[in-house]
Amino acid sequence: MAEYEAIIGMEVHAQIITRSKMFCGCSADYAGAPPNTHVCPVCLGMPGVLPVINRKAVEQTVRTGLALNCEIASTAVFARKNYHYPDLPKGYQISQYELPLCRNGWLEIELPDGQKRRIRIRRAHLEEDTGKLTHVGEHSLIDFNRAGVPLLEIVTEPDIRSAEEAYAYVTRLRQILRYLGVSTGDMEKGAMRCEVNVSVRPVGSTELGTKVEIKNLNSFRSVRLSLEYEIRRQIAALERGEAVKQVTMGWDEERGRTVLQRSKESAEDYRYFPEPDLPPLELSEEWVDELRRALPELPAARRDRFMSLYGLARKEADLLTEERAVADFFEAAVQEYAGEPRAIANWIMGELFRLLNTAGLEITEMKVTPSGLAELQTLVDRSTINLNTAKQVLDIMFRTGRSPATIVESEGLAQVSDQGELAAIVARVIEEHPEEVARYRGGKTNVLGWLMGQVMRATRGKANPRIARRLLQEALDRE
Numbered sequence: 001m002a003e004y005e006a007i008i009g010m011e012v013h014a015q016i017i018t019r020s021k022m023f024c025g026c027s028a029d030y031a032g033a034p035p036n037t038h039v040c041p042v043c044l045g046m047p048g049v050l051p052v053i054n055r056k057a058v059e060q061t062v063r064t065g066l067a068l069n070c071e072i073a074s075t076a077v078f079a080r081k082n083y084h085y086p087d088l089p090k091g092y093q094i095s096q097y098e099l100p101l102c103r104n105g106w107l108e109i110e111l112p113d114g115q116k117r118r119i120r121i122r123r124a125h126l127e128e129d130t131g132k133l134t135h136v137g138e139h140s141l142i143d144f145n146r147a148g149v150p151l152l153e154i155v156t157e158p159d160i161r162s163a164e165e166a167y168a169y170v171t172r173l174r175q176i177l178r179y180l181g182v183s184t185g186d187m188e189k190g191a192m193r194c195e196v197n198v199s200v201r202p203v204g205s206t207e208l209g210t211k212v213e214i215k216n217l218n219s220f221r222s223v224r225l226s227l228e229y230e231i232r233r234q235i236a237a238l239e240r241g242e243a244v245k246q247v248t249m250g251w252d253e254e255r256g257r258t259v260l261q262r263s264k265e266s267a268e269d270y271r272y273f274p275e276p277d278l279p280p281l282e283l284s285e286e287w288v289d290e291l292r293r294a295l296p297e298l299p300a301a302r303r304d305r306f307m308s309l310y311g312l313a314r315k316e317a318d319l320l321t322e323e324r325a326v327a328d329f330f331e332a333a334v335q336e337y338a339g340e341p342r343a344i345a346n347w348i349m350g351e352l353f354r355l356l357n358t359a360g361l362e363i364t365e366m367k368v369t370p371s372g373l374a375e376l377q378t379l380v381d382r383s384t385i386n387l388n389t390a391k392q393v394l395d396i397m398f399r400t401g402r403s404p405a406t407i408v409e410s411e412g413l414a415q416v417s418d419q420g421e422l423a424a425i426v427a428r429v430i431e432e433h434p435e436e437v438a439r440y441r442g443g444k445t446n447v448l449g450w451l452m453g454q455v456m457r458a459t460r461g462k463a464n465p466r467i468a469r470r471l472l473q474e475a476l477d478r479e
């Protein structure tokens, strides 16, 4: 069998977080609202109304373009994309065609084996979302709350070579959109949607194969699985001597296969023309520079800095920078803490992630503060509490938001480091367990661990383990 390679291009649509819609004053925050309550004559496409451009949406698109290393247009033009569909009341969508806001950029992806590749970005432009259709039996219901919400479209060159690379691309892109605060990137809620086009060709060939589009991919998983499936399907067809047809497919999650949606005899003709109701957008160089200077540190750069500055391993730095809010929390706690940053990292990656997971909360929603966490580890460093007690204290901090010092004080959790007090407990444990003590003295030194457990139990876990172990050892060896 010949060797084949896949040629993949990707289109991502992401809803931009703004207060109002793209061309009218309706609130864009329509989640959970009853159908058709976030609407006005503009987004309902009534005759005679005029659109007004949402400045914030333009700004967010330009910021995204800058983060994706794009050229930013000095003049961008909105265009009408004409087609008829029930979710599009005007009969056209206002989009951008020949003069998009951003073009010719790139995004660097990293594969699990550490290999890096650049995926070129052809363009990123601004448009409006459509309404939402729900099909119920023989009827279709239409909700226009989503109509006119600002939508960012990001299109790659066909530089992606495998399902794994597509997955790496879309996860990195979403992470950047979230870092920028441009989009929630929530695929389950439809705030981010993917389309791919894929063809295969024998390795070494310079001709492009016939490409197939797969639409409406609404999870990272479906991006990867649909591409894996489709690449296999196309190779099998070529091996049988069949031609791949130019079609649009969907992804059937349940059956794990791509399914035909429609054949594509010719390219759609949307009869684009410049939107006559909107002037061309002129972007000043100063404004774009201002936005560039104000960009946050992006995930890859922050990950590298965490490794060099805090001495973290790549995996740890990846985990801590996956979400901007987690990275911010870590750095704020490190600022308040005098010891090794790794101690703070361990708390976040271990106990805090566990507590957040169980409670189903985001790090920004919890009651533990960066300074609270720093204080907790400081209490451990000073031997005021031991590590096990610290976990209990964090639990209480998480539930109540109280400071660790007050919790230790009010719950009487301070570690017992007092030699006299501990020696008395050790003596009692030895007296109560003559058999185990005899076995230890007979050479079974591993009984020490068990006896140590008794000491911890007698102090309800508060014994300073270092001191307690030394006292126990001394008492046993004394005979």
Ligand SMILES: [Zn+2]
Binding pocket: 021, 024, 025, 026, 038, 039, 040, 041, 042, 043, 044, 148
């Ligand atoms: Zn409106």
